[in-house]
Amino acid sequence: MNLNPKLFDADVEQAPIRQGFGEGLVIAGRADERVVAMCCDLTESTKMDAFAREFPNRFFEMGIMEQSAASVASGMAAMGKVPFVSSYAMFSPGRNWEQIRTTICYNNRPVKIAGSHSGVSVGPDGGTHQAVEDITLTRVIPRMVVITPCDSIEARKATLAMAKTNSPTYIRLAREKTPIITTEDTPFEIGKAQEFFRAENPKVGIIACGSLVYNTLMAAKELETEGVGAVVLNMGTIKPLDRATVIALAKECGAIVTVEEHQIAGGMGSAVAEVLASEHPTRMAFVGVHDKFGQSGTPEELLKHYGMDKDAIIQAVKSLL
Amino acid sequence: MTHLHDDKIKFLEEKALEIRKSIIESLVEAKSGHTAGPLGMADIFTAFYFHILKQDPKNPTWEDRDRVVLSNGHICPVLYAVMAHSGYFPVEELKTLRKFGSRLQGHPHREYLPMLETSSGPLGQGLSQAVGMALVDRLDRGQNSNRTVYCFLGDGELNEGQVWEAAMLAGREKLHNLVAIVDRNNIQIDGFTENIMPLEPLADKWKAFGWHVLEIDGHNMSAIVDAVDEARAIFEKPSVIIAHTIPGMGVDVFEFDYKWHGNPPNKDQGANAMAELRTLGGQIASEHE
Numbered sequence: 262m263n264l265n266p267k268l269f270d271a272d273v274e275q276a277p278i279r280q281g282f283g284e285g286l287v288i289a290g291r292a293d294e295r296v297v298a299m300c301c302d303l304t305e306s307t308k309m310d311a312f313a314r315e316f317p318n319r320f321f322e323m324g325i326m327e328q329s330a331a332s333v334a335s336g337m338a339a340m341g342k343v344p345f346v347s348s349y350a351m352f353s354p355g356r357n358w359e360q361i362r363t364t365i366c367y368n369n370r371p372v373k374i375a376g377s378h379s380g381v382s383v384g385p386d387g388g389t390h391q392a393v394e395d396i397t398l399t400r401v402i403p404r405m406v407v408i409t410p411c412d413s414i415e416a417r418k419a420t421l422a423m424a425k426t427n428s429p430t431y432i433r434l435a436r437e438k439t440p441i442i443t444t445e446d447t448p449f450e451i452g453k454a455q456e457f458f459r460a461e462n463p464k465v466g467i468i469a470c471g472s473l474v475y476n477t478l479m480a481a482k483e484l485e486t487e488g489v490g491a492v493v494l495n496m497g498t499i500k501p502l503d504r505a506t507v508i509a510l511a512k513e514c515g516a517i518v519t520v521e522e523h524q525i526a527g528g529m530g531s532a533v534a535e536v537l538a539s540e541h542p543t544r545m546a547f548v549g550v551h552d553k554f555g556q557s558g559t560p561e562e563l564l565k566h567y568g569m570d571k572d573a574i575i576q577a578v579k580s581l582l
Numbered sequence: 583m584t585h586l587h588d589d590k591i592k593f594l595e596e597k598a599l600e601i602r603k604s605i606i607e608s609l610v611e612a613k614s615g616h617t618a619g620p621l622g623m624a625d626i627f628t629a630f631y632f633h634i635l636k637q638d639p640k641n642p643t644w645e646d647r648d649r650v651v652l653s654n655g656h657i658c659p660v661l662y663a664v665m666a667h668s669g670y671f672p673v674e675e676l677k678t679l680r681k682f683g684s685r686l687q688g689h690p691h692r693e694y695l696p697m698l699e700t701s702s703g704p705l706g707q708g709l710s711q712a713v714g715m716a717l718v719d720r721l722d723r724g725q726n727s728n729r730t731v732y733c734f735l736g737d738g739e740l741n742e743g744q745v746w747e748a749a750m751l752a753g754r755e756k757l758h759n760l761v762a763i764v765d766r767n768n769i770q771i772d773g774f775t776e777n778i779m780p781l782e783p784l785a786d787k788w789k790a791f792g793w794h795v796l797e798i799d800g801h802n803m804s805a806i807v808d809a810v811d812e813a814r815a816i817f818e819k820p821s822v823i824i825a826h827t828i829p830g831m832g833v834d835v836f837e838f839d840y841k842w843h844g845n846p847p848n849k850d851q852g853a854n855a856m857a858e859l860r861t862l863g864g865q866i867a868s869e870h871e
Contacts, residue, residue, distance in 0.1 A: 297721075323751070328710075329744050332711050332748070333717070335711050336718070337715070337718045338714075339699060340718035360744070363701065363704050364711055368693075369693060
C-alpha cells in the first residue's frame with residue numbers, strides 16, 4: 262500500500278486532515294473551471310482560503326447561513342457547476358440536513374459537502390462543536406456518497422476524486438493535526454477499502470476510518486507483539502461500502518472490530534454490521550461514542566474518556582478472542 | 583400603460599380559465615391535493631407560461647431559457663397545468679396527478695419530470711436555489727445576461743428563516759437577474775397569515791433586505807406583465823413582486839377560505855366548481871372583448 266515509512270516512528274509527520282481538503286480543492290479548481298466553492302464564515306478554518314485567494318470569482322462567502330448555503334449550492338449545480346460547501350460538520354450536515362436531503366440529494370445535484378471539525382478531538386470547544394452524528398446523517402440519504410479520509414494526503418486525493426463524480430458527496434474532515442499514514446503512492450478510489458496492516462495468522466479484522474486509523478494501526482502493532490494477529494482495513498469510503506472486502510475479511514478472521522470517532526448508532530460500524538448480518542454473520546465489537554455528547558478537553562483526554570484511544574481498541578479486539 | 587394589446591389580454595384571460603378547469607379536474611381525479619393556491623395563482627402562471635417566459639417546451643434544456651423555481655411546491659397543480667397546456671407534456675397526463683407511477687408527483691420531483699428546474703415541497707428552500715442559479719448566470723454570462731431567474735413563493739412560506747437568509751444574500755449580491763413573486767393570499771394551513779405569524783409590513787421587510795418591491799393585483803394580466811417588465815428593467819437590485827391574490831379565485835365557495843388550502847374538491851364540488859367557472863367566465867375574464 263506504500264504507506265509512510267515513518268508510520269510507526271515517534272517523529273511521524275503530522276498535518277490536519279482538513280488541510281489536504283484545502284489543497285485538493287485548489288488543484289480541482291485548476292483542473293475544472295466548473296468547480297466553485299462557498300463557505301459559511303469559516304473560510305480559513307475549513308481551509309477554503311487558498312481556493313478563495315486563487316479563484317476569487319468562483320468563491321462565495323455565504324455568511325453564517327448553512328441552510329441557505331446548501332440550497333444555493335444546489336441552484337449552482339443546476340446551472341452546471343460542481344459546488345463545494347464547507348462548514349463545521351455540526352452545522353453542515355448537522356443544521357442543514359433537510360436542505361441537503363431535499364435540494365441536493367432528492368434533486369440529484371453533484372454538490373460536495375465538506376464537514377470539518379468532526380469527532381470529539383475538536384477538543385476545548387466542547388460538545389456543541391463536536392460532530393459525532395454526521396456519518397449517520399449523511400449515509401442514510403439516498404444517493405449520498407460518504408468519504409472519511411484517514412490523513413491529509415488521502416483527503417487531498419479524495420477531494421480530487423469527488424470533484425470528478427456526478428454524485429452528491431460528503432467528506433468528513435478533522436481539525437487537529439494527525440499523523441501522516443499514506444504517501445503520494447498509496448492508491449485511493451471511492452468505494453474501495455484498503456488493507457493497511459497485516460499480522461501473521463490474523464484472528465481479528467479491524468475496520469477503521471478517519472482520524473482513528475492511526476490509533477488502530479498502533480493498536481494492531483502492539484497486539485502483534487503480544488501474539489494477537491490482526492488485519493487493519495482503512496474504510497476510506499463508508500458509502501458505497503466495499504462489501505466484498507468486508508465480507509472477505511470477516512470470512513478470513515472470524516471476528517470484526519470497527520473503529521470510528523463517531524456515535525456507534527448508525528455510523529461506519531453499523532454499516533459494516535448491516536452487511537455482515539445479512540451476508541456473513543460475524544461476532545463484532547464497536548469502538549466509538551456510546552450514546553454520549555462530547556465535552557471540553559484535549560483530544561487525548563477525550564479519546565481516552567470516550568473509549569476510542571489505542572487501549573480501548575486493544576480491549577475491543579481482546580473481547581472477541 | 584401596458585404594452586399588451588387587448589386581444590392578448592383576452593387570450594391570456596381565456597387561457598387562465600382553461601388552466602383553472604384543468605386544476606379542478608386533476609384535483610378531483612387525484613382525491614387529494616391543494617386547491618386554494620393553484621386557483622389563486624392561475625392568472626400569474628398563465629401570464630408567465632403563455633407570455634412572459636423565455637422558454638421552449640419542445641427543448642426544455644435550452645441553455646438560454648429563463649429559470650423557474652417553484653418554492654411552494656404544493657401549488658404544483660397550477661404549474662403542471664400551464665406546463666401541459668403550453669406543450670411540455672400531454673394535457674391528458676394531468677389526470678395522473680398524485681397517482682402511483684405518475685410523472686406528476688404530489689410535490690414536484692425532477693427525477694420523475696426532468697423538465698422541472700428543481701424538486702420542491704419543503705417550504706423555504708426555493709429562493710436559495712434561485713439565488714444560486716442567478717449567481718452562476720452572472721458568473722458565466724456577466725451583467726449582460728438576458729436570462730432571468732424567477733422564484734415563486736407562498737406568503738405563509740415566508741415564516742421560514744431560510745427565505746430571509748436567501749433574501750439577505752441576494753440583496754448583498756444585487757442580483758438584478760432574479761425576480762421573486764410572492765403569492766400574497768393571506769392564508770396558510772392553520773388560518774390567516776396575520777393571525778398565525780404576521781408578515782406585515784411585508785414590503786418594508788423586503789426593502790430592508792435590499793430588494794426593489796412591487797405590489798400588484800395578481801389577477802390583472804396587464805398588472806402582472808407590467809410588474810415583470812419593471813422588475814427586469816431594475817438593474818441595481820433583485821426585485822420582488824408581491825402579488826395580492828384571492829385564494830381559490832374563480833369558485834365562490836373556495837375563495838378566501840383557508841380550509842381549502844390543503845383539500846381537494848370531491849366529485850360534486852368539482853362539478854359545481856366547473857359549472858361556476860363556465861358561467862363566471864365573463865366575470866373573471868375579459869373587459870377587453
